[in-house]
Amino acid sequence: MEKRAELYAGKAKSVFRTDDPDYFVLMFRDDTSAFDGQKTQQLERKGRVNNLFNAFIMEKLAAAGVPTHFEKVLSANESLVRNLEMLPVECVVRNIAAGSLCKRLGVTEGQELQPPTYELFLKNDALHDPMINESLAETFGWASAEDLAEMKRLTYEVNGVLKQLFLDAGMLLVDYKLEFGQADGKIMLGDEFSPDGCRIWDRETRRKMDKDRFRQDLGDVIETYEEVGRRLGIDFDAI
Numbered sequence: 237m238e239k240r241a242e243l244y245a246g247k248a249k250s251v252f253r254t255d256d257p258d259y260f261v262l263m264f265r266d267d268t269s270a271f272d273g274q275k276t277q278q279l280e281r282k283g284r285v286n287n288l289f290n291a292f293i294m295e296k297l298a299a300a301g302v303p304t305h306f307e308k309v310l311s312a313n314e315s316l317v318r319n320l321e322m323l324p325v326e327c328v329v330r331n332i333a334a335g336s337l338c339k340r341l342g343v344t345e346g347q348e349l350q351p352p353t354y355e356l357f358l359k360n361d362a363l364h365d366p367m368i369n370e371s372l373a374e375t376f377g378w379a380s381a382e383d384l385a386e387m388k389r390l391t392y393e394v395n396g397v398l399k400q401l402f403l404d405a406g407m408l409l410v411d412y413k414l415e416f417g418q419a420d421g422k423i424m425l426g427d428e429f430s431p432d433g434c435r436i437w438d439r440e441t442r443r444k445m446d447k448d449r450f451r452q453d454l455g456d457v458i459e460t461y462e463e464v465g466r467r468l469g470i471d472f473d474a475i
Contacts (some may be wrong), residue, residue, distance in 0.1 A: 237316065247273060248286075248432060257319065257456070264290070264313045265450060272364060277450070283313035285461050285472060291315060292470045293341040293398070293429040301327045302390060304425040305417065308360045312475050320417025320426040323379045326357040326365065327391045330411040334435055337411075346442065353397060354388060359415065386423040389417045394425070402436065405467040407445065410435035431461045 239253040245251075247269040252261040264283040269276045287309065294306035307316040330337055355364045356373060373379045381388070391414055402409040412434030412449040417426035427433070431446040438445060445464050449457045461474060 238313075248282075249428065254316075254339055259307065260317050260319055261310065262315050262317045264315075264428075264430075268432075268450055268457070270447065275451070279458050281458050282461070284475075285458060285465065286315045286428070286432060287315055288429065288470055288474065289430045289461065289465050289474055290428040291467070292468065296401060297394060297397060297425065297429075299416075302397070302425060303422060305419075309475065317426075318419055318424070320419050320424060322389070322415060322417040322426055323383060324359045324393055325368070325373055325379050325384075325387070326359050326413045327387055328355045328357060328411065328413045329353070329395050330355070331395070331407060332410040332435075332437070334410050345384075352392075354391065356384075357413070383416075383418075385421060387414075389445055390414075390416070390423065390425065392462065398429075401468065402420075403443070405469075406439045407464065407467060408437045408439050408442075410437055410446075431464055436464055 238258065239261045240253040242253065243253050243260065248265055248267045250263045250265060252263065254261060264287040266278045266280060266282045267276065268279050268282060291306065291309045294304050297304055305318040305320050307318065309315050330349055333343045333349060334345050336346050337343065339376045356368050358368045359365060370384050373384060374381055394414060399409045414425060415427040416423050434446060435448060436445040437443060442453060445460050448457045449455065449460055465472060
């Protein structure tokens with residue numbers, strides 16, 4: 237399959253067209269950003285690490301029956317994905333209180349959330365991804381009631397798979413966000429999953445092992461991403 241012109245460049249990933257309109261090439265770059273792009277840096281090996289990390293997670297989810305856009309790894313920092321009609325709604329699950337939830341509600345960081353919370357946010361950088369609800373999503377046509385129900389179902393299914401996966405590797409999956417799209421009338425996971433888009437803590441020490449290391453200047457960002465991957469069983473030398 238031939239890679240063609242760049243279609244979209246985000247903060248840390250780029251999407252390229254191919255000679256088949258049903259597929260794109262997703263490229264993970266070494267760029268890192270936080271606080272809506274106010275803090276940026278190039279981190280060596282980041283694109284490779286996140287590409288292989290994402291592939292591992294997508295394969296685990298597919299094996300559990302979760303439909304995803306991921307097809308296969310193409311190179312160290314590129315993967316082939318299906319072309320989806322994306323829905324501009326981010327689904328966020330929180331298993332443990334952290335980040336913006338603590339700021340909004342004044343709850344203590346580290347509090348276990350039973351049941352896990354589920355929130356919706358509008359994917360809009362200009363508005364800083366505001367929190368929304370199902371009613372707003374339906375009214376403004378961002379997603380139908382049926383779409384929202386399926387996104388919620390799949391998000392909790394993902395949580396059941398990944399929460400246990402990380403727990404078995406001595407880590408806590410604190411929170412994360414997912415994005416979905418449609419292909420052939422079917423809702424599918426259309427996001428990447430890496431330490432950039434979730435919070436991960438060591439189970440015993442609560443050491444932060446995700447992009448908070450970059451946000452909070454804790455250091456060893458990529459080294460820690462690699463540690464998370466090795467605990468899960470990812471071979472970063474596979475390609």
